[in-house]
Amino acid sequence: MYRIRFHGRGGQGIKTASRILGSAFFAEGFETQDAPLYGAERRGAPIYATVRAARTPIVERGPLRRPDLVVVADETLLVAAVAGVLAGVAAHTVLLVCTATSAQVWKERLRFEGPVLALPAQTDATADARFLGAICAGGAARLVGAISRSSLEHALAQELAGLEQSDRHASVERALAAWDRMSSHAGLVRDQEGTPDEELASPAWIDLAAEPTPSSEAAILVPATSVQVRTGLWRTMRPVIDEELCHRCSWICSTFCPDGAVLVDAEHRPSIDYDHCKGCLVCVAVCPRHAIRALPERDAQSAESAS
Amino acid sequence: MTRLLMTGNAAAAWGARLADVDYVPAFPITPQTEIVETLEHWREAGEIQTRVVMMESEHSAVAAAGAAALTGVRVFTATSSQGLLYAMEMLYTVAGWRAPFVLVNVSRGIAAPITLEPDHQDVLAARDSGFLQIHCASVQEVLDAVLLAHRWSEHPTVRLPVIVNLDGFHLSFTREPVEVPDAQAVSRFLPPFDPGDASFRASKPVSRAVAVLGGGPYSYFRYQMHRASEAALAVHETIAVEFQRACGRRWDLVEVYRAEDAEIVFFLTGSYATKARDAVDHLRAVGIAAGLVRPRVLRPYPREAIRAALRGKRGVVVLDQNLSMGQGGVLHTELAAALYGWPGAPKVLASFVGGLGGRDVVLEEFREMAHETLRAAEEGRESPRRLLYTAQELREVRKLQGIALAEREDMAKEGM
């Protein structure tokens, strides 16, 4: 069975990627199963989707035990533990990343055992984000080896049928470019057996005992625990306040921020809580002095790590 | 102590009155309506300090009941049948909230077809919800059960809402003698409501009933409800002892009548168990070692107590006043699950379904059920399964069908 997982953010076409690959396998005569992680879809929020393919009917479900291939559409997720990109990774797992740096940099940074391959990152985060799914699927299909180019083309036509013509052409073009790019690694991702019996450990069951309330109720006794969730991770664009231009008007940015992520100090100076800012850029749009500009998040992060 | 004649509905209201409940959100439905009306009259007359609110549906009434209980007051409500089912989403919800309160269900058959007469289909539909369930067989038991239920529900180990079930008409509108405990005795048994750490206060902000995503965490909370329900068995024993001390009556998880040396026992809940007692006496009088085992508590399921009561019996005559379509009687199914694989299990578990929509189950039928079961036990035959129905009843239905389904030509002939 082939076991493949795609990672990205809501809005980057990750579900589409899994469907393109699933359909390509299916067109190639495989039994397939593909599914996105249910219900997590918020634009910018981490999301994954899985694909299984085999010559016999698939009898597995749910999270992949040992993915043969992990494809990462947005490399900023590689350093976010909560995105679970490396969950279940085994010695033979291949990692394919859309990256602005290089495969080698990631292999070292992650101390990744298996092969790491790169597709060029789309540096203009907003423009090409929609095509990321198709690009990832195209690259993944070539790595599998057993999928023909015509099966991929068939799958692209099928899964992208709902797009407008110009978007469809652009997606298909980029998907096939990714296919071509991975040609020298065709077949790197191989059909693997399931986990052998010797490697199956006991599930370590316990007898769950009755526990007293309040622990046994779904009640939250501490106020505002949500601040521990760093939704700043969702950002692909970062708003930055230019303190020279900022007039300290009447904290318009702070009032209109839907997430309450613009704080105002005693001297009426606004500052952005980057742990929680989702990068909606409402503040950029409403500032009457245009004192807030938007930077691609990855550039802002590089600037930060450089300094 | 006063001994009065009163209906089951009045007894339920008396239970709520003696429990000094704070809040009664409700909605009218036959055959429950009188309970809430009685409480409202008492309030109007200044005899109780309870706030009674008529909500616009049972779904809303249960929502209000659970929310008020979580806020920190003692809550009581009552419904039946269609109303209980309309509230079904909220029954599961408020149990999951771990909201302690008492809901009296006056059992009544469920549409379709719609009826007003009793059976147990409604209350059993709630058996998976997390509510505990007490099933009463007499008017006295109703009053006592409401008091027990409040105490049980509020116990820190339990903290689950409780349904007290009484049969429509046979208990709700039937008067029987009831010893009404005095308020002092009750207050020894049932202290004022103590919300513990579950309440809404300005000084203690809390987010309740929040979404839980992920199978591990969700399972934890659901398993905890189940464990609390199981633990409620032992708690029931404790409070039953205290109730006996305070009010003089002992209510066990399972009532047994002449069962110790019985060969076959009737197994059923609710007011028809009274009739089963009569049948036991008749059978004993002609030398048949019959007995009665009546579960009072159905949730949590008192498996050990039931096993103890059935040990050594040759046959069990299960009478279900309910019917799971395509499967059979619920009591029978759950009993089989409780006994399977247990060496002491009786060989014959007969399944009889009767009493739907108030259908009477007469003495002759009890006798015949016992005989069929005994025969199966003696001859090593399969356990009987029967939907109780007679030739006479079918003839009567045919007459009704004759009217309802008359051909139009016939009507034309008759000049209609």
Add this chain to the structure above:
Amino acid sequence: MSETRFRRMNDLPSTHLLGGGTAMCAGCGGLQAIQEIYDVLGPRTIFVNAAGCMTLLSIYPFTPFRGSWLYTAMACAPAGSQGVRDALDILVRKGRIEPAEDLSVVTLAGDGASYGMGLSATSAAIDRGLDFLYVCYDNEGYGNTGQQTSAATPFAAVTATNDPPLGNPLAKKDLFAIWAANRPTYVATAIAAEPVDLARKIEKASAMKGPRLLLILAPCPTGWGFEPSDLVEIGRLAVSTGVFPLKEWEAGRTVHTKIRRPRVPVEEYLKRQGRFRHLFKPERQEAVLSEIQRRADAYWSAVE
């Protein structure tokens, strides 16, 4: 104009009470409104919630609330509110809690619950004179399940269940009028894009007793098809085109709190949203566009 703390933008609270880190979409118009509302109402509140997008504000173990929160189910948040309100009243009256422990009860529901299955519970709560604040964040569709058409969806909007060429053939239900017909204490419309107007209405409603209901338009980038950064612009256009009138109802009288003259053509509002794109591409649907303008004009000619 009665006394108010809020005359200008800088009168609005500068600290935000609601915790960050919630799972609402970036640029959520509903969350924007709740931020502003919570800042005015404060933590001596309990938010009783009906099923909808905002249910996911609190996901164990994370909650953004510094006051209390109770999720009920979809149709019965006003009934849950009744239970909490009555219980608090009983506790105070019977001396079991100090009055300082009392809370204001706020029902929070989306249009899905409010316009449909929750209407029965809302109407009955008003009938009973329940002392509560009801806040409906209206994103004009069943948002949490993927923006299917609800009774709040406007005419000609494309949704998950209404395709082009027309989109939704039905008119948006007038929930404001339905609520008002129940004769509560106060009804108002508001939008986070007009924060001073919103704050004043919350402040005013908080000082009253009885059933007080707010209908808040919540522009939704995900469901309506616009860039999150356009959130405030879209909200302002909803008001300046007259599509979303800002008004209050009290004791049988309706007063508009903001009237824009001349009104901006409704097209300016529609063309910014993906859900109305079919009215412009591949061709302009003149008849439909005129009809939408006509309906807006008809509303305002009755008002002015």
